[in-house]
Amino acid sequence: MFVKVNPVLFVGSLFIFRITLEILKHSSALAALNKQLEGQGGHLMRLAIAVEHLHLGMKPSEVASLFQSQSDYDYEKSLRFIEDARRRCYKPFKCRTIRELGFCLPDCERKRK
Numbered sequence: 827m828f829v830k831v832n833p834v835l836f837v838g839s840l841f842i843f844r845i846t847l848e849i850l851k852h853s854s855a856l857a858a859l860n861k862q863l864e865g866q867g868g869h870l871m872r873l874a875i876a877v878e879h880l881h882l883g884m885k886p887s888e889v890a891s892l893f894q895s896q897s898d899y900d901y902e903k904s905l906r907f908i909e910d911a912r913r914r915c916y917k918p919f920k921c922r923t924i925r926e927l928g929f930c931l932p933d934c935e936r937k938r939k
Contacts, residue, residue, distance in 0.1 A: 858929040859895055867927045872896075874919040874927070876908045881918050 863872050872893065879889045890904040924930055 857931055859892060861929075862897055867929075870919075871924070871927050871929050872907075873911060873916070874924060874929075876911050877916045878918045880908070880912055886912060 858871050858875060862868070875892065876889050879892065880886070886905055886908045889908050890901055893899050893904050921930070
């Protein structure tokens with residue numbers, strides 16, 4: 827899997843740890859796109875996906891295209907919401923939050939039992 831990384835993250839072993847976390851969360855986000863993201867939880871997961879990919883260095887237009895599999899997909903509307911999230915400087919969701927939304931991968935190595 828190809829993952830763009832912010833060069834600011836290059837800080838010795840912390841870099842490796844951060845990349846591992848980003849790949850795990852990125853995988854959960856991509857898996858979530860295989861489902862119809864509806865209701866409050868779906869809205870929050872769409873936001874989590876958008877913010878995560880913005881932080882990975884994707885352009886808003888590229889992020890908007892990720893949602894094409896959603897039945898209510900509208901490129902312009904998606905782009906507006908993504909631009910809004912970028913302006914508000916949202917931070918990526920924590921793994922715990924994604925798990926609470928019900929979108930954690932079943933075989934996630936970070937899942938606590």
